Amino acid sequence: MKKWLSAVPLSLMIGVSVQAAGENCDNFVAGMTCFENGTTAKADEVNANFKALLEKISQIGNGGGSTGGIVSYTRWGRNSCPDGAELIYKGFAASSAHNHGGGISSLLCLTETPTFDVGNISDGNQNGVRLYGTEYQGIGYGIESLIPLNNKDAPCAVCLKQAALTLMIPGTMDCPTGWHKEYEGYLMGTKYNQSSTHEVACVDINAEESPLSSDANNNGNLWYPTEAECGSLPCSPYVQDRELSCVVCSK
Numbered sequence: 027m028k029k030w031l032s033a034v035p036l037s038l039m040i041g042v043s044v045q046a047a048g049e050n051c052d053n054f055v056a057g058m059t060c061f062e063n064g065t066t067a068k069a070d071e072v073n074a075n076f077k078a079l080l081e082k083i084s085q086i087g088n089g090g091g092s093t094g095g096i097v098s099y100t101r102w103g104r105n106s107c108p109d110g111a112e113l114i115y116k117g118f119a120a121s122s123a124h125n126h127g128g129g130i131s132s133l134l135c136l137t138e139t140p141t142f143d144v145g146n147i148s149d150g151n152q153n154g155v156r157l158y159g160t161e162y163q164g165i166g167y168g169i170e171s172l173i174p175l176n177n178k179d180a181p182c183a184v185c186l187k188q189a190a191l192t193l194m195i196p197g198t199m200d201c202p203t204g205w206h207k208e209y210e211g212y213l214m215g216t217k218y219n220q221s222s223t224h225e226v227a228c229v230d231i232n233a234e235e236s237p238l239s240s241d242a243n244n245n246g247n248l249w250y251p252t253e254a255e256c257g258s259l260p261c262s263p264y265v266q267d268r269e270l271s272c273v274v275c276s277k
């Protein structure tokens with residue numbers, strides 16, 4: 027603070043004539059005083075300007091309040107963003123294989139336009155992390171609209187939104203009052219008895235296949251619907267074996 031104040035012209039600090047012209051006061055925020063050439067500013071007025079400026083800086087640092095921030099979220103199962111959100115990039119839902127105990131557990135939205143550090147890497151098979159695309163397991167798992175997508179490969183879109191935050195709520199298709207629904211869908215992940223676990227995805231209710239999807243059953247990472255198990259989960263409100271919803275909300 028001391029260093030910052032030292033950069034302020036002495037004329038401003040002692041309340042004498044200031045040189046800022048009125049035409050340079052565009053975009054002044056509420057609480058700021060625009061001084062004309064040759065006028066004498068009081069210390070209180072100058073200090074009020076600094077206070078207003080600091081508050082504005084603080085608002086920007088906090089994401090600009092409830093409506094001024096910018097956040098991102100991933101829309102799983104779609105190549106595009108909902109109305110009101112901007113596409114940052116799109117690609118392929120990827121993770122380690124459903125039957126590999128190692129690798130990564132996180133779910134990646136892998137870009138469709140990769141670049142590589144050519145010259146420092148090898149196309150030989152050294153293994154390490156083995157990354158796979160994601161297939162819908164649509165037949166035999168209870169969700170009718172996913173049947174045509176069986177074995178097809180899942181896309182994703184990373185979306186930009188003017189909001190303070192986004193939130194995925196498992197178990198519902200509704201956002202809390204005062205929140206905006208980005209998309210709704212089904213909670214999907216690895217099957218309960220497979221040897222690897224992967225991050226859950228809220229897959230769009232109108233899921234689609236990737237433009238480069240193969241109909242072949244290549245497995246890799248797999249998306250199964252999620253069912254409620256009563257007992258440790260209370261029923262009601264949940265229902266035994268009923269597929270669970272999810273929703274992504276912003277505010």
Ligand SMILES: [Ca+2]
Nearest residue numbers: 177240241242
């Ligand atoms: Ca496939």
Ligand SMILES: [Ca+2]
Nearest residue numbers: 168267268269
């Ligand atoms: Ca079921």
